[in-house]
Amino acid sequence: MNFLILINSAPQYKYFYYGIGCALKSLGHEVYYAVDARRSCILEPLPELDDGVDTFFFDEYFRGHYEDTAPLNNVDVTWGEYFYSEFDRFLTHDFNLSRPDGYWERARHCLDGFFDVLIKNKKIDAVIYENISNSYAFAAYGATRRAGKSYLGLMASRLPGRFEVHKSILDKELSTLDALSKEDLSAEELEWYQSYRMGIMHITPDYMKYNNLEKIGISKLFAIAKLKHVFRLLVSWVKTDHFYDYQFGNPLRAIIKGFQVNLKRKISAVRSVKYFEADDKVEHASESEAFYVYPMHFHPESSTSVLSPLYTNEFNNIVNISNNLPFGVKLYVKDHMSAFGLQSPDFYRKITALPGVRLVKPTQNIKKLMLKSKGLITVNSTAGLEALVLGKPVYLLGRVFYQNFPGVVKLANFSDLPRALDAPISNAADIAKCIVAYRRFTHEGDLRISSWASKDFMYYGELASLLASKVAEEPTTL
Template sequence: MKKILFLGKSYPKREITWIKGIEKLNKNIEITIIEFSKRNFYDLLKETKEDKIKKIDFIEYLKKMYKIYNLKKESLILNELREYEIKYGLDYNFILNCDRTIVNYKKKKRVVFLLLLTIFAEKIINNNYDKVVGELSSSSDLIFYYICKKKNIQYLSFSHGRIEKNISIDFLNGNRKYLKTKYEELKKREFTVLEKEILRDYLKKVGKKNIVPDYEKKNENARIFSLKKEIQTLRANIKNNFLSYCDDIRFSCDQNASLKIKFFQRVAKLTYPLKKYIQKNKWDKPEKNEKFLLVPLHVQPEASTMTFAQEYLDQIHHVKRLSQSIPIDYYLYVKEHPSMYIYRKNKYYNEIKKLHNVKLISPFEDQLELLKESKGVITLTNTTGYEAILYKKPVYLFGKVFYQEYDYLNKIKNYSELRELIIKNEEYSVNEHNYHSFILATLLSLRAGNYNLITLDPNVENEENAMNIAKIILEE
């Protein structure tokens, strides 16, 4: 009997949906799911009362073992972690910087949690799982990832394909499964009739500017405070919230239980319309015939930066370095992300506006119009970089993301090389067959599936999506 291990995330309904699809396709699969916060574990129990899924509560293990390991000297714990780094190729400092929960604990607690997560993961994986399904966005994910890699166990990490109703399988180096081999193949041959049709239909969408990822469209509603939704959510979850709070505020490894943070998020949503009105004159206006490079800011905290562009987490410092590295007759158009504008403080924008060759662009400005007028895009991992490729604009990439495979992309290793590359790319052109090969390879590397947040898109739970993702898990 095959065994699959799921690493749970917020809103366990997502994994439960996939598991139900697997059970319909193959009843001879033994399935285990681990939750790394008490809240998620209670939600899992609520959703799977009648199911045969094996459920593991990591928090109970952590509470029991923490009492023992917290008595050890910190130096001894660090020595044990160093041994695990050698044994599995783990990089704990990298892992912590990918994390948004454990990293907030005090130092001794942090290292104890890391050690217990590692001991736990090693013990679990030794149960001969065929596959582990997780992400690459937390300490628990990455510790399991490294141990699986060492033991030659397949670790499946999904992400939104950045194209509606599509899902991708990603690696820690930012690459997307199947993309590179398909791209290399397509560059060397003529496209089939079907491939030409797929490409033609997609390029029509590009021409109509209908390429904004669907999750971004759905995020528009999520930015507005809704008392009705808040009451509905509270009613549905009040029991589990109450039962889990004391454990999660002390031991959660996946979900921040801080009431202060949750309160701030609600207030930010509530004041969002007023903030938009008050700050409407804060933004600089794009100028026609001005030479500029578009710099989209990223959402934080998010795996797109924490895992795949860790060196550039301080985006203000990044923009300052860019400002020092472009030709004298260029501007940087730094555009805020619509989802981040709710939470960003005024002083953040003021720091950016101090720079002599930088303009701060409204998050509500038409990004694709800006892109078309620009001399290129400078990005960490943003989807705007892919959109720039579609519009045949130079892309200067600092992070790790799937489109780094494109032959005409500028992968930046240090700021000092940026100026010369910008000047060189004033005569930017691409080979048409190569360009079409990359776009087609991008499309063909995807699998059908909806990876939107379940809180934003109810269709994530439907049977069709369950079967689509279940097929990927079973076939890969």
């Protein structure tokens, strides 16, 4: 089979996916690489990939076809579906916002052309990357659909020690989970579920262990690895044409904005601590008052910008949820541990001013709060899955893999809340079947990208074999 592996600016992904590519080649497959920009050769040099005849750079294709593209009026996809995953980053961090008129229409046209040509000319059977998390992946996914080929997206699971392989943005995954939930539980699966349920209060999903985003010290800005990265960004600013590097923009601007974002986060974290309620006060209040829990998300992040783009404004979410709760019922807002400080002190000040809201420290154990609560209101947080296991109803605003599980109340908008509250507790056996179905959907293994160098050839070989089997099991259409 022929595989196309995507490479973009996500740190260290290049090395990890190159390991998969080498393993696929050892199994007799043909492997090609689609790299977002030449910048990659400077930031993360890998001569075997960078200089290979089977490596293709989108920024070079974009440069060569920029002038011969006409404005598009296609109605098959919206602006948000295609580009909001990028603009959620651009708008949040205030960079790459000065492109000329027509630039993004041309970028979309060239992205489609780039992947259509590669898939056709190289007879690609499957594209490999992570879940569809940005416009580069979205364009590749669209091209596979037009050609009747496969998309395979790797991502860490919400269950510890497991990972997922996605074949669509969400729809195929929902269908698969529905089918898997109809199968009876084995004795081993029931034993696993009981163990998972009993230990859930202290379980951390792998993706949370991997990201290290909660570290916000100033020293982080001056780490050796960070300084090397800054130097390489300066080199790429000199040596590359960043006009066609559509996801990244000006490297010099990236350096400045990166420093500003990290410094502002540290300052905000220090200035915002006073707005969070003391743990003992939360503990006392939670024993006597009725409340729902709302977990804030890390932003920007594909779980919201791709699956739930209407709910990426946390202030708007909190105001509208609290406005739709009855008098006497509070909303406990828990900040994301990986996102604390990214919002301004003024954001936290205004949240605490809302009469129906308690702002809970990010270090609080959300599961302990959920046990005392009337339920969880969420965009699409992992906490929703955990709430179901704890026997609590989940009121869901966005889209997520567990959206069709029993115990989940799907909301079309905020105004649905008053009529939806006080949902009955779902049957525990039905919940167990769905959680086990999700486990069946996942695969055992570690998907920690940052430890790519310590993974041996056997690891990559097993992963490559799994991906090849995923293509073989999926019928394609021409």
